[in-house]
Amino acid sequence: MSERCLVTGVAGFIASHLAEKLLQENYEVVGVDYFSDHYAREVKEGNLQELRGQPRFHFAEINLCSAELQPYLDGVSCVFHQAGQPGVRTSWGEDFHIYLKDNVLATQRLLEACKGSAVRRFVYASSSSIYGDALDLPVKESSPARPISPYGVTKLAAEHLCYLYRTNFGVPTVALRYFTVYGPRQRPDMAFYRFITTIHQEQPITIYGDGEQTRDFTFVADAVEANMLVLQAKALQDWHVWNIGGGSRASVNQIITLLERIMERRTVLNYTPPQHGDVRHTWADTSAARRDLGFAPRTSLEEGLQAQVSWQMTKASKR
Numbered sequence: 001m002s003e004r005c006l007v008t009g010v011a012g013f014i015a016s017h018l019a020e021k022l023l024q025e026n027y028e029v030v031g032v033d034y035f036s037d038h039y040a041r042e043v044k045e046g047n048l049q050e051l052r053g054q055p056r057f058h059f060a061e062i063n064l065c066s067a068e069l070q071p072y073l074d075g076v077s078c079v080f081h082q083a084g085q086p087g088v089r090t091s092w093g094e095d096f097h098i099y100l101k102d103n104v105l106a107t108q109r110l111l112e113a114c115k116g117s118a119v120r121r122f123v124y125a126s127s128s129s130i131y132g133d134a135l136d137l138p139v140k141e142s143s144p145a146r147p148i149s150p151y152g153v154t155k156l157a158a159e160h161l162c163y164l165y166r167t168n169f170g171v172p173t174v175a176l177r178y179f180t181v182y183g184p185r186q187r188p189d190m191a192f193y194r195f196i197t198t199i200h201q202e203q204p205i206t207i208y209g210d211g212e213q214t215r216d217f218t219f220v221a222d223a224v225e226a227n228m229l230v231l232q233a234k235a236l237q238d239w240h241v242w243n244i245g246g247g248s249r250a251s252v253n254q255i256i257t258l259l260e261r262i263m264e265r266r267t268v269l270n271y272t273p274p275q276h277g278d279v280r281h282t283w284a285d286t287s288a289a290r291r292d293l294g295f296a297p298r299t300s301l302e303e304g305l306q307a308q309v310s311w312q313m314t315k316a317s318k319r
């Protein structure tokens with residue numbers, strides 16, 4: 001019988017790819033999501049298209065903050081907790097309560113439900129945002145965690161919850177700190193998605209800051225692979241947290257130039273002041289993930305961007 005995995009936030013960008021990969025590898029997948037309104041339900045339904053109807057996929061529309069969670073853990077040996085409220089810039093002000101609920105409370109309730117269960121691995125989707133403006137680059141897992149956005153604070157709080165449920169109750173948690181994930185089905189609020197749409201529509205692009213800020217970009221299949229490696233890793237007796245970066249560090253200006261080349265179009269750039277909570281640079285030291293898991297990102301920035309452009313163009317042509 002195939003192993004059963006629970007994937008939270010399965011209608012989202014990363015989790016929908018992960019669920020597809022698990023099914024390809026013959027796992028059974030219980031996927032849960034409540035279709036938060038961070039972006040349109042229609043887009044999330046599209047993310048589920050390949051999954052719905054597959055015999056080893058079971059979907060439930062539930063909110064982790066309120067549903068009785070035990071039934072969804074029945075027979076589950078691995079939990080991939082990808083659900084969360086993403087987005088740095090929208091985490092200020094009134095909407096912070098959504099981040100508290102979907103990132104902190106949802107994680108705490110899921111961990112409570114896992115106490116004493118048969119779960120042998122619990123993988124939490126953390127974020128490079130927990131580092132804030134790191135002083136030493138590339139950043140190691142041992143670097144100070146000093147988030148500079150409310151989003152980062154909630155992702156770090158949930159990481160701490162994972163750690164303390166392991167040490168107090170033996171819930172077998174580990175965390176993957178993703179660095180800016182991109183590729184087909186990227187969230188519509190993310191930079192690459194917006195840049196590609198705007199270049200295609202021949203509109204000017206708004207850049208926050210001078211465009212010289214850099215990110216370590218991770219192709220979605222590489223982020224998924226990191227989860228698969230954790231699933232298949234032999235013994236993980238202790239708490240581990242690993243940086244998951246794609247090794248494709250580039251500035252926003254470099255990305256625009258690359259996109260202009262791929263899309264064979266020129267664009268006009270409007271530079272506006274930097275946004276609160278945006279860090280200047282991210283750059284992952286992934287040597288721990290390489291050493292412990294054999295993690296090695298495979299997709300170059302150019303290949304990954306090509307894949308995202310083709311996906312977005314196909315989508316646009318169907319409208």
Ligand SMILES: NC(=O)c1ccc[n+]([C@@H]2O[C@H](COP(=O)([O-])OP(=O)(O)OC[C@H]3O[C@@H](n4cnc5c(N)ncnc54)[C@H](O)[C@@H]3O)[C@@H](O)[C@H]2O)c1
Nearest residue numbers: 009012013014033034035036064083084102127178180181
């Ligand atoms: N995309 C990135 O670059 C990136 C980088 C670092 C970390 N992460 C983390 O990875 C995870 C996935 O990110 P994504 O970009 O795929 O986001 P996404 O918004 O596409 O997916 C998250 C999904 O979780 C669901 N969800 C949220 N709260 C829930 C709740 N209480 N109950 C049930 N479902 C809930 C949402 O409806 C959504 O479909 C998030 O936890 C995010 O913080 C993402």
